[in-house]
Amino acid sequence: MLKSATKATLAVSLAALATVALAQDYPAPVPLAEGAQAPIDAIAPKNEPFRIAYMPPATEFNYYIAIGEGIKAVAEEEGAEVFMLAPQSGADINGQMGMIQDVLTQDVDAIIFGTHDEFAAAPLLKQAVDKGMAVVMINSDIPNFPTPIHGVVGYSQRNGTHKIADWAIENYGSEPLKVGIIEGQPGYHSTERVGGFLDGIEGNENFEVVVSIDGKWNVEGGNTAGMDILQAHPDLDMIFAANDYMIIGASYAAKALGRSDIVLLGNDGDTSGLEEIAAGNVTATVNTSPFLMGKAAMHATLDALEGTYPGGWIETPTTIEDSEGALAVLQEPEKLFPQPSKEY
CATH class of the missing domain: 3.40.50.2300 (Response regulator)
Structure with a gap:
């Protein structure tokens, strides 16, 4: 079998990461499917500073922790309050639904969520939208979530x-x-x-x-x-x-x-x-650069709360990494979470 890595692939990889890492703003959103966009002007934040719940499918996945670290980094920069709430197991759908129900009773301005069961989550997230919360889906490109939401951030x-x-x-x-x-x-x-x-x-x-x-x-x-x-x-x-x-x-x-x-x-x-x-x-x-995805999601959520985000899907970049590409990414640990186990 052949096994090779091209310089072109590596160059594209690094260029894509650098573009996102250096950009304060996220890429221009792509409109969601017809009927899938919840109205931005109906968002009604109650807190100053904004209080945002990050609700990934589970804590067992470092991937979602990395997204959360990106969210947290922007929250610290912008003076927002963020807390994470998720079950330990990605198979615990009922646990996640119970946590969303709990958040609906709290004084929260926005929910950034990921789920392994869109149809179970949809009725609860509709309640969040109806309450005036901003609702943004993470790590997805789904154009027509089962109920209208305000935004989607993730790669294709x-x-x-x-x-x-x-x-x-x-x-x-x-x-x-x-x-x-x-x-x-x-x-x-x-x-x-x-x-x-x-x-x-x-x-x-x-x-x-x-x-x-x-x-x-x-x-x-x-x-x-x-x-x-x-x-x-x-x-x-x-x-x-x-x-x-x-x-x-x-x-x-x-x-x-x-x-x-x-x-x-x-x-x-x-x-x-x-x-x-x-x-x-x-x-x-x-x-798929989850830390940078989290930063984009938090910027979009804050803009939604301020009424300046039009809604839609924000696409984040993807690159293919083999041994050479992975080594290059690991040599930029500031863009990773958790940190690599050693210096590369």
């Missing part, structure tokens, strides 16, 4: 994983490959990420997907899924997972089975994922 998930499929074709597509997929729990995020990868390899005769199973979005689930598919398909050549935690788990399974030859592809750009790539344990990932 389908386009991001399409990019890593393109990268895989460029670097490994010269011979037949058997591919396994580790999905997240069913929902929009898993559908889009897996769908983007499948779109990217569609029509390429050298890529044959032989198995696709749920990895629960976490390292343990990815390890279990990786072990299952590698034992069931010992001739597997490549695994794509819908997030970095699952591909890290799959890498443990591959190591346990002596499969140092397998190509392992992730999605997110978590610090831990980047370090695993730099160490040679994972092949590549879609880097």
